[in-house]
Each structure stands twice: as C-alpha cells, then as structure tokens.
Amino acid sequence: MAPTVLVTGASGFVAGHVLDKFLAKGYNVRGTVRSEKTAANVRKMFPEYPEQLSFAIVPDMAAPGAFDEAVKGVDGIIHTASPFILDAKDVQKDLYDPAVQGTTSILEAAQKHAPTVSRVVVTSSFASVLDPNQGTRPGYTYTEADWNPVIGDAAAKDPVLAYLASKAMAEKAAFDYVEKNKPTFTVTTLLPPMVYGPVRHHVDSVKSLNTSSTDILRLFNGSETTVPTTSFWGFVDVRDLADAHVLAFETPEAAGQRYLTTTGNYSYQQVVDIIRREFPELQATTPEGEAGAPLPPVYRIDNSKAKKELGIKFTPLEKTIVDTVKSLRALKE
Template identity: 65%
Template sequence: IIHLASPFITNAVDFDKELFQPAVKGTTSVLESAHKYNPDITRIVITSSFASVLDPAQGTRPGYTYTEADWNPVTPETASANPVVAYLASKTFAEKAAWDFVRDNKPNFDITTLLPPMVYGPADQHVEDATKLNTSSADIYRLIDGSEKEVPDTSFWAFADVRDLAEAHVRAFERPEAAGQRYLITSSGYSYQNVVDIIRERFPELREKTPKGNTGAPLPPVYRLDTSKAVKELGMKFRTLEETIVDTVNSFAKLQQ
C-alpha cells in the first residue's frame, strides 16, 4: 500500500476538523484496515513531510543540517498557534501515530515514511482551469499570470520534484532495506527568487507578468537537508530546480489552450 492523502491547507479555521483528524485518522485507518483484513500486506509507504522534521521555532537555522533523526517538537498544546503551525503539526501527529501503531500492534507489515518539503513539478492532473490547481502548482502559476506583483516570501527553503517523489515511493515499496525507515526526499535548497529568475530567463514572453525581485540574489544562510540516506539506500538522483520549474511552466500551457 502507498498512502498519499492528507490535507494540505495553510488557511484552516477549525484545525481539529480540517487538519488534525483527517491527517491522523486517514493514516491510522489505513493501517488498522490492513492489519485487520489482509495479513498478506507486507509494506506500507506513507507520504509524510519535512513538516514532521522541521523545528519551526528555530527559524532559518543557519548552519544546521536536518536529518531523518530530527522531529518537529510540536505538542497538542502548541499545535494551534496559527494555521501554518497547525498544518505542520497535522503531518507530525499523523506520522507519529503511524510509528506508534506499528510499535503497539506489531502487524505483519512494516512501514516506510517519506519526508518531502515543498513539492513542485508538471501539473499533469486534469483540472478545468488554473483556479483548480493544487496548492503548490498554484503557487508557481501565480508567478506567471500577473497576479503576483512581488516575489513571495519563501516559507520552506527546500523542494522536491513530484516525479522524484513518485520514484521514491516505488523504490521505498520495493526495497527490503527501506523497512522501518524515514527518508528525506529533496532536490536542493531554493527560494522564490530562484524560481522567478528561472522563469524570466527561460520564458522571456512571461517577463511582463513575472515579478523581478532581486535578480540573482543568492540563498540566505538557511538550514540544509541531508538526503544521503535516500541516495544510498533508495538510489535516488534528484532533478534540478531549473528542470522542475521549466517543466512545470510548460505544463501550464495545456490549461491555457
């Protein structure tokens, strides 16, 4: 089983109803059903998130490298500070609930969790128009349709290409050594300034609609993510930001036809 679903919204109002319950129950229900009804299931791969690794209280944390050993220290008491913290908490609570389930119930299956940060890539899903795009695709689309006048602030300083993440799910499902492991899945550090620089350079026809910002500005001192475990054990090779953004923008052309 590969379990992907979880709410990704950062403007929730009822945190428990919109985030905590769907994330946790959505995960534990899959595990409970597999344990109860199908003893032949041997592996469940769960899409968790860098949100369950990041300590948001530390900010950009220059010089620090996050690994799979890190956990977001959020508690039920601090989880409702604001909508973003609540989203991060929902992913953390869901992943911890999964590990607790395996520890307490000792099912026939093992689990593997994948920990991507922001996920971008070609929008191949069917949508009626751009307003129906998923959250991360919409973030990029707003950079080319004229609605963003300034370069947005960067909230998470790393990204994954959706195609790399899909490949990681398959490899985590197939490889015995992935049993009981967490894997950070990320291509590199990035900022929205990097994104608009790529768009403006590779798509000159979009420059009038794409904010300019501070062209060529380097990344500020921020945390890093160690993906050596995924590279070694899953054999991952990650796409560059330029490849991801160029392919994403090209995919939007289908929405404008």
C-alpha cells in the same frame, strides 16, 4: 500475476505521478477516491491502463472502517491522502482528524483485512522534521533524526503551524501503531518539502489546482508584483517523489525508515530568475526582484540517506520549474 498496490487519495497531485510510476512498472493499482465522478476523471488520465487501474470509493477517510473494503487483496499500500491546507478554520476537523485518523485507519484496515500487505509507504512531509520555532536556522542541517516538536494544542492557534503539526502527528501515529500492534507489514515514510513539477492528475481549470502548483503559477501570472518571501527553503520534483514511493515499497532495507526526499535548497528568487530567463514572454508578469541573488544563510536538508539507500537521483531546480511552467500554461483558465 502482478502485485496490487492501493494508492490513497488517487486524484491528488502527488498521487497522479505515483499512479503513473506503478502502472508503468506493471503493477495493478487500486486508487481510493471520494466519488464515482472522481474515479472517472482519474481513469481518463490513464487510458493506456484500462485493465491495471481500478478504484475504491472512500467518501471520508477519517470515518471508522473507511478503508476496510479498499485494502482487501492488495500487496502494498501507498498512503498519499492527507490534507495540504495552510488556512484551516477548524484545525481539529480539517487537519488533525483526517491526517491522524486517516493514517491509523488504513493501518488498522490492513492488519484486519489484508494479510497480504507487506509494506505501507506513507507520504509524510518535511513539516514533520522542521522545528518551526527555530526560523531559518543558519548552519543547521536537518536529517531524519529530527522531529517537529510543535504539535497538538501548541500549534492549534496558527493554521500554518497546525498544518506542520498534522504531518508530524500522522507520521508519529504510523510508527506508534506498528510499535504497539506488531502487524506483519512494515511502514516507511517519505518526507518531502515543497513539491513542484508538471501536473499529471485531472484538473478542470487553474482555479482547481493543488496548493503547490498554485504556488508557482502566482509567480508568473501577474498575481505577484514583488518576489514573495520564501516560506520553506527546500523542494523536490514530484516525479522524483513518485519514484521514491516505488523504491520505498520495493526496497527491503527501507522497512521502518524515514527518508528526506529533496533535491535541496531553493528560493522564490531563483524560481523567478529561471522563469524570466527561460520564458522571456512572461517577463512582464513575473516579478524581477534581485536577479541572481544567492541563497541567504538558511538551514540545509540532508538527502544522502534517500540517495544511498533508495538510489534516487534528484532533478535540478531549473528542469523542475521549466516543466512546471509548461504544464501550467497548458491548462485552461
């Protein structure tokens, strides 16, 4: 009998690709969603897997015991559900609680109700590695040994800092839980920067797109008349990140490890250069900026551990952006 993995936040951008990869490999997948309507929308995206895909309704992942029923009988957990909000009004309620409590809640549920779980893979973020006080940090290379030091109250007054902090706090909570409670399962965390690529999850219209897809959409739909300042200088293709989840679950040596999952550096200027070159019909709505400008001196992100230990081959920026633009143009307004 094929193993069963639980994928939290199954209706999300990253989760859509994670579902795709696990289902294609023959796993049974149980996805958590907030409502029956959302479950129906996700099911419609995967009509070829009617027997392998099931759902558990979890209306509030920060609620006590939220995942108690969802985890029963599963062999592994892929925890992708965490808010990506850069303008939170109440950082405690909108960011810290769902990120931290959502993570510890699912680990508690696994320990109490799912003795068959061997591995929990947590989708963390480069945000938990980056030191936001250091700016672009020319000459520095971030590795898995780095941790974001700006967390909790120190970040609460700035919504962007608070988002970065929420990722570090949730990841630390996961490793602290394992250290303190000694469960039979192990935890692995993945640390992607900006995540781009084609849309695989259900989207009603471009108005309901996830944050990182909207980040690319605005660069060619006329929203921007100049090339924006790049905020985070690293990216990964969502399909590579989905592969990383499968590999992190299947690789014994990944137990207790963190992995920076990134192709490498990029800039918005490089993105618009690709769009203008590959889609000439979009030149009128895509800002030109300083075409061909090289990357400025900024920090680097070391992806060698993920390549060596998980065997990931990362997709180049051009393919990621071309496939993203094609996917976004196919959506209805």
